[in-house]
Amino acid sequence: MAILGRHHWLASSQKRLLKGDFVTSPEISQIFGELIGVWIVAEWMSQGRKSKGIYLMEVGPGRGTLMDDVLRTIKNFPELLNAIDKIYLVEASVELRKAQHKLLCGENVLERNDIGFGSKSKHSDKLEIVWAEDVRFIPKDAEQTPFILAHEFFDALPIHVFRSVPPSNAGDETIQTPTGPIQTTQRSSSASQHQWRELLVSAKPPHRLKKARRSLR
Numbered sequence: 001m002a003i004l005g006r007h008h009w010l011a012s013s014q015k016r017l018l019k020g021d022f023v024t025s026p027e028i029s030q031i032f033g034e035l036i037g038v039w040i041v042a043e044w045m046s047q048g049r050k051s052k053g054i055y056l057m058e059v060g061p062g063r064g065t066l067m068d069d070v071l072r073t074i075k076n077f078p079e080l081l082n083a084i085d086k087i088y089l090v091e092a093s094v095e096l097r098k099a100q101h102k103l104l105c106g107e108n109v110l111e112r113n114d115i116g117f118g119s120k121s122k123h124s125d126k127l128e129i130v131w132a133e134d135v136r137f138i139p140k141d142a143e144q145t146p147f148i149l150a151h152e153f154f155d156a157l158p159i160h161v162f163r164s165v166p167p168s169n170a171g172d173e174t175i176q177t178p179t180g181p182i183q184t185t186q187r188s189s190s191a192s193q194h195q196w197r198e199l200l201v202s203a204k205p206p207h208r209l210k211k212a213r214r215s216l217r
Helices: 014-021 030-046 065-074 078-083 094-105 206-216
Strands: 054-059 084-090 116-120 128-132 145-149 159-165 174-177 180-183 195-201
Touching (some): 030 065, 030 078, 054 065, 065 084, 065 094, 065 145, 078 084, 094 116, 094 128
Parallel strands (some): 054 084
Antiparallel strands (some): 116 128, 159 195, 174 180
16 A cells, blocks of 8 residues: 555655555564464475575565564574574665664664675574675575565566557657656557557656656766
């Protein structure tokens, strides 16, 4: 659930999202995250209860609420807790990383490491939490078993939209898209039936893209 502005986008900036303009299921009830934690425990059991080489990763952790509920659940299973090598959080936002660290680590110090930042979980000193800005920074090891969470993450990525347009012999025209109007620069070819056009929808609204272009000049 989100508050939309006049450009049909989030009404406020990323920094203000921390104050409640955007609500996801982990923020509504801790039961959601606890159930995810129970699922991880069940999958770990079904895979033979490995005693080492487990790591958790969340892409787009938000304020850290989901991972906090997951870890609170997992700490009730010491055998699994001891098998977890690291917890990776893929987060590009500095403000959100600070919020996640405060919630997940409490007073434990946030320090730089080889791939980003790291700290100790408030739930257990044995749990090391590592922040990276890109999923490609996460170490790859065929001997490890990852459990990856990406709750409401993919809906924030740019997508492709296919739009059916009627036959037209006109020149330049304006196409309405979910992120605003697009002015075509090529003359449409004549056709006796509808044509399919592929549109790339940006993760940013048009007014933000214009500001970014101006700043690059």
